[in-house]
Amino acid sequence: MGNQTTVIIRNDGIDQIRANPAEFVENMLEAIKRVASGLEPNGMDFAAGCHANPARVVECHHADGTVVIAAGGSTAEKIATVYAWRWPSRAKKLFHLAGEVLSEAQKQRMKEEMEGIR
Numbered sequence: 814m815g816n817q818t819t820v821i822i823r824n825d826g827i828d829q830i831r832a833n834p835a836e837f838v839e840n841m842l843e844a845i846k847r848v849a850s851g852l853e854p855n856g857m858d859f860a861a862g863c864h865a866n867p868a869r870v871v872e873c874h875h876a877d878g879t880v881v882i883a884a885g886g887s888t889a890e891k892i893a894t895v896y897a898w899r900w901p902s903r904a905k906k907l908f909h910l911a912g913e914v915l916s917e918a919q920k921q922r923m924k925e926e927m928e929g930i931r
Contacts, residue, residue, distance in 0.1 A: 818845050819871040819882055821889045826867020836862035841868065849873040856890075881910055 840859040847853040856863045857902045858866035871889045893894040
């Protein structure tokens with residue numbers, strides 16, 4: 814498996830992306846290189862046409878990982894990474910990911926709910 818990248822598109826920049834597709838792709842590829850190499854560890858906005866930041870490369874990770882992303886406020890951020898990609902069920906995957914981001918009380922409540930599903 815390879816690597817993958819999370820990118821958000823800001824809808825107010827779509828007209829500039831449409832008008833400048835080659836520039837958009839070139840700038841996105843440069844941003845992906847910078848984020849993947851660690852030069853921009855917190856992600857990177859990039860331009861297209863006269864819009865300074867119609868999109869953002871949020872993060873890059875190996876395809877064997879599962880990443881939780883929170884998107885809002887015209888940006889996004891990686892919350893957690895779990896180094897596993899095969900799961901016996903969607904419920905188990907969600908439970909495992911939740912364990913990375915929830916408080917102990919929330920984890921216990923979720924565990925109790927999961928036991929009721931089995």
